Amino acid sequence: MAASDLTLTPEQATPAEVLLEFPDNRLLIDLCGEFDRNLAQIEQVLGVQIVRRGNQLAVMGEAADKAATVLEALYHRLETGKPVEMADIEAEIRMGRSGEGTGARDGDQIEMFKGGAVEIKTRKKTVEPRTEAQKDYVTSLYKNELAFGIGPAGTGKTYLAVAVGVSLFISGKVDRIILSRPAVEAGEKLGYLPGDMKDKVDPYMQPLYDALNDFLPGKQTAKLIEEKRIEIAPLAFMRGRTLSNAFVVLDEAQNATTMQMKMFLTRLGQGSRMVITGDRSQVDLPRGVQSGLREAEELIKGVKGVSFNYFTAKDVVRHPLVARIIEAYDKADAKS
Known part of the structure; x- marks a missing residue:
């Protein structure tokens, strides 16, 4: 039986x-x-x-x-x-899965099993979406050339995007992984950081390194970064480039200005996929500066080949207390 x-x-x-x-x-x-x-x-x-x-x-x-x-x-x-x-x-x-899965999708890197469960295979681990919103998001990352993941912290937006990027990279579907985020301080002035350019920007990029190290062995990650097959760089470094045959992630996109967002979106080259993640409630831009994420959402929603996936506190997969904290802040914002 x-x-x-x-x-x-x-x-x-x-x-x-x-x-x-x-x-x-x-x-x-x-x-x-x-x-x-x-x-x-x-x-x-x-x-x-x-x-x-x-x-x-x-x-x-x-x-x-x-x-x-x-x-x-x-x-x-x-x-x-x-x-x-x-x-x-x-x-x-x-x-709350029920019914039967639909078999393998996108080669062997994403699979759907009994009950529609999705898995993403990487070098170090197999990643499974833990909510329906996450499952829809992962499916969108494979289906669309440009995908947005919008929602609060802890919902797996960036983590899952990097996992998909690694899976496509190791299967040969893209030649490079490019991870970027705006170098904006989260509400506090850190002053001038010592060291060369890499030393100065690495603290801002650390969450991307953390996600990457979850999916690839450390030595392999270091080698791929040295060979420029994996790039982790501030958003400002994207200007003037055409990103072809690459999986490109822009994290913390709520901190990109309108001009930066337009610049980044127009970097998309042949054979590439682009993912934009952000949390509209955590904008760290100076007062009066509009978030490029919000404007992009208004302007290009409905454009063919672009998907928007939204997360709520119910999709938080960190400690359960995080979800309750986010819900408390959301209620306070709704009253104000």
Whole structure:
């Protein structure tokens, strides 16, 4: 019996109870987690009760059907040799996957599995979107030559974009990865930084280095940067260039001026893909200077080949407290 064989026994189950049967007891132990912590997490979030009966799990409560779908998906994940961690459980609860996947997409680098789950393969790890908005965003990055990801911090906008860039690079679909962001201080004056030009701009670029190092071995990353096959540079360095056969990411685009945004968008060359990410609530430009991200959103929405994906606090995949903080600020902004 496969994990997807959800067994309902009418004489044992009530309308608010679902009985699941899992054939492999070892995988069931992993599904439950140490001291049943995985089951406890599902119970807490969905407000259900889960009771183990041999190789069966009885799920009770108004959200029993959804909890059963989550348990079934997690068991299938274990069947494919993947671990089940707290973040994976949270992702399954958010996604609420159902139905069958559609097979491989865009070669072997992005795949859709059972329930429409998307995976991005890189050298160091396989990346999975953890919300529906993230899944739609990743799909847009592969489908469109120019994609925008707009939303609050912690929603994976830049992280997923860099992951897709690395996947396309290692599969030979692009020759270069170019990561850029405006060198704008976040509300505080840091003064003059010591060192050469690289030393001065690297602190602004560090989040891009962090994402890149998650997907490529350190030595390989250093070599590719030395060979200029990966470039991490401030937005100002993009002027006058034509970026062909490259995967280009502009991070923190809310801090680009109108002229900078126009300059960057017109760098797109043949065989390239471009991703613009930003958070409209975190503009660090001087008072009175319009954000180029906001204007670009107004001007080119609806242009063929351009996609816009939006994230909310519900898509935050950092600590759960981050989502609650963002929601509190959003409520305050709505009142003002």
